[in-house]
Amino acid sequence: MNQKKLVIRYPGGKQRILNFIMPFLLSREEITERYIEPFFGSGAVFFALNPARALLADINPELIDLYRGIRFAPLKVWEIYESFPATKKAYYEIRAIKPDGRDLAFKAARTLYLNRTCFKGMWRHNSKGEFNVGYGGQGRRWVINQEILKEVASKLKKMILKCSDFEEVINKSIEGDFIFVDPPYRPGEREMIHAHYIYLKFSYSEYQRLAKALRGASDRGVKWAMTISSHPDILELFSGNYIVPIPKGTGRKPGILTNDSGEVLVLNYRKEEPL
Numbered sequence: 479m480n481q482k483k484l485v486i487r488y489p490g491g492k493q494r495i496l497n498f499i500m501p502f503l504l505s506r507e508e509i510t511e512r513y514i515e516p517f518f519g520s521g522a523v524f525f526a527l528n529p530a531r532a533l534l535a536d537i538n539p540e541l542i543d544l545y546r547g548i549r550f551a552p553l554k555v556w557e558i559y560e561s562f563p564a565t566k567k568a569y570y571e572i573r574a575i576k577p578d579g580r581d582l583a584f585k586a587a588r589t590l591y592l593n594r595t596c597f598k599g600m601w602r603h604n605s606k607g608e609f610n611v612g613y614g615g616q617g618r619r620w621v622i623n624q625e626i627l628k629e630v631a632s633k634l635k636k637m638i639l640k641c642s643d644f645e646e647v648i649n650k651s652i653e654g655d656f657i658f659v660d661p662p663y664r665p666g667e668r669e670m671i672h673a674h675y676i677y678l679k680f681s682y683s684e685y686q687r688l689a690k691a692l693r694g695a696s697d698r699g700v701k702w703a704m705t706i707s708s709h710p711d712i713l714e715l716f717s718g719n720y721i722v723p724i725p726k727g728t729g730r731k732p733g734i735l736t737n738d739s740g741e742v743l744v745l746n747y748r749k750e751e752p753l
């Protein structure tokens with residue numbers, strides 16, 4: 479089943495352009511080994527593809543613990559999530575709780591609550607690694623329900639969830655694996671090229687590291703697909719692959735669809751555009 483609602487809100491998530499990108503990807507049946515997603519985020523592609531085996535990774539430990547918690551005890555996570563009060567004051571109190579040492583279900587419920595009630599579903603941490611996004615309201619809180627958590631738990635049941643940098647994950651891929659790559663970026667923004675920007679400081683040197691890891695994967699016969707900014711400096715790093723412009727996506731203003739998305743799909747294999 480194609481999951482319509484994702485459990486978390488995620489700026490830059492691929493949910494809104496799934497219809498465009500999915501036909502270019504390998505299907506569940508075509509993946510002979512594992513589906514690998516090294517920048518998991520809200521996992522829009524994973525949940526739509528529903529592969530038989532997967533390695534799902536992200537550098538954000540709170541995100542990985544959120545999925546581990548839901549997988550382990552979806553109903554307990556829901557119970558705690560439901561119990562958190564619906565006020566601005568409560569939001570800041572729950573945000574101030576140190577998650578270390580708490581059980582997995584509590585950590586997952588806290589992260590889910592913060593994600594669903596913070597400003598625009600943003601993820602931002604201060605220098606001490608503490609989540610510091612301000613309050614956004616309760617409007618997106620009850621869009622999810624316990625059925626969604628149960629479905630997420632069942633889809634994640636046999637999957638490997640790993641908190642890791644992308645390089646280690648990509649370097650361990652083998653022939654027969656299929657990797658979907660969606661690194662942090664913001665189409666058309668200069669900062670992306672020369673400085674640090676976006677979720678977790680993904681600078682130009684990170685793209686160089688990514689390009690190298692993906693070249694290694696190609697050499698091992700691994701197929702991969704990536705969504706990325708169409709900026710020439712970035713595209714040059716991935717030359718020699720197939721490039722499909724993405725006609726619509728999120729533009730400079732989060733949440734707004736534009737005709738010129740500034741994003742492309744890069745594939746290291748050929749798949750004809752479906753009719």
Ligand SMILES: C[S@@+](CC[C@H](N)C(=O)[O-])C[C@H]1O[C@@H](n2cnc3c(N)ncnc32)[C@H](O)[C@@H]1O
Pocket residue numbers: 488489490491492493516517518519520521522523535536537538642643644645660661662663677678680
């Ligand atoms: C654009 S988001 C992925 C969105 C996802 N495809 C979706 O549909 O929701 C990029 C993700 O990369 C993660 N990330 C940033 N730097 C990373 C790194 N060095 N290694 C692995 N993950 C990283 C962020 O935590 C974020 O979740």
